[in-house]
Amino acid sequence: MIGVISYLVFFTTVAAILGIAVLGLNLQWGNTGLFNGGVVASFGAGAYGTLILGGAPQESQLGGFELFYPLALLGGMAAAGILAWAVGRLTLRLRHDYLAIATFGVAVAFENVMRNATTITGGAQGIRGFERPFRQMLGDGFTYNLVFLIAVLVILCAVYIFLERLTVSPFGRLLRAIREDETAARSLGKSPDRVRLISFVTGSVIIGLAGGLYGTFYAFVSPQDVLPILTFQIWAMLIVGGAGNAKGALAGAFLIWGAWTFSGWALSRFAPVEAQLYTGSIQFVLIGMVIVGMLLWRPQGLFPERLIVSQPGRSREKTQAEGFT
């Protein structure tokens, strides 16, 4: 029984961390219409940033600044933000798919550099020797994981509320306006490039936060954690849940992570031994099919975006009757 519960705690923690990343991506794609093909770069920047800043010094390796944990986490988020700002600055004013290509390139380059820059990132072996916060107080066992889960859920709620408030604020309205009709927004004196950059960087910082928590949870990060498949997984979560809808995005995170874990377990349990080598390939095909299938048959996701009219003094029925969608 305790085994099941401790597994559930573990599962929920990872799903909630990925949920935070999906919320960040939802701000970029769902609310602003930006295609981020390199989610994993922001995620990785957060994880590596946090572990390098907060970790203990290692031999022949930069980092190990042993910063106070929240500062380290903020540093990881900042790393993700700076990376996003640099890419966004260069590409956001160009053809829309340039951002997709550039972010995809960032993710490839990021993994490549993490793998090779041994003196900074530990190379293929990753960063070890990170002391998880409050470890002396809580130990390493079940209690720690439970407390960590609660902390993650609190952060998840905070991010969720922040984003909900943001989307109903004038800024959120501006994001949707730009997504739907850029020229019209521009004619009202708004600057789409600047707004898009703000949204892209904010989303990446949130993804970086998820990465930082992920790194903290495992107290370890290596190039294996920043492989392109993570980008696909987070995208599948968003598209299944429904882009533009934060609740749907969270549901998608738990659904896809559950399906991923379950399919991995089922394949390792029931598939013949010769097929075990191909478990990864089968799971990858499934993730790809989920993405393509959702686009073909239900592009709005399982829980579609409900457009909120943030104009006071008018009821929703009335505006919908006027065809304001």
Add this chain to the structure above:
Amino acid sequence: MIQHLVDGILVGSFLSLGAIGLTMVMHILRFANFSHAELLSIGAYCALVFDRLFESLLPVLAEKIGPLSMTGALLVSILISMVVTGLSAVLIDKLVFRRVRQKGGELSMVFASFGMSLVIRNVIGLVFGLSSELYSRDIAFAMVLSRDPLLLVKPDQVFVLIAALVIMFALYLLFSRTTIGFALRAIAENPSLAQVHGVNLKKMIALVWIMGGALGAIAGVFYGLSYQITPVMGRDLVLPIFAATIVGGIGSVYGAVLGGFIVGVASNIALVVLPSGYSPSVPFLMILLILLIRPNGLFGEARA
């Protein structure tokens, strides 16, 4: 240094072929196709299947041509593979891209291609296994072109370069001399106006996919001849090919050719300064560089 330059030109020859197809798709269908590099994998594996088939059925074809490691069987297989890959590109468009195109915006297409690349790559891995394959197990000896500085070139590489140049010249003739070429250029410039003038949009889109697939198949086989055939070759090639199209300017076939050679040479020259582990990052640096100094590429035009 000179060896890196020569190697870079040889790499550029198949990057260019891949980039030509991608730039046409990106220009006419207006989306960044992340699954284009998978057409190279399809082409390479398709040629492998027919190569093995012909070698066992018709031993005459298993003879090597001159100093090349290439056989007559492979030559025939390349032609078949071009057709098959072109048709699979049309099929993928029909099954996925056309339906997404009718429903959603350009970025939905980018997203769909993102998912398709994952599906195609791993289905290939499931069918053919995850280990790498070679067209010929024999060791191809390099020719020594000069001893000081040492310059080695494999006969296959010379063949690949010459063949690529011939194909590019044929494409040049197609675009500048034939009605089909004019129609393709017209569709790219202004689809509605071209249709008013009697150009069949659906047929032209199918033609773009067939050409993209056929060129991709050649590029894939040439990649296989130079290195090895693996299910993940699409993953390794997608960024260099994107870099080639962006450097050349989206929509410009000549730009794609030049871009392919520039990216190929730059990636190899970079190895002089950088440790070899960093070479996958070089195409990305090229993209950043070109976006900084000439955002629309060498031959591209600004277009929203």
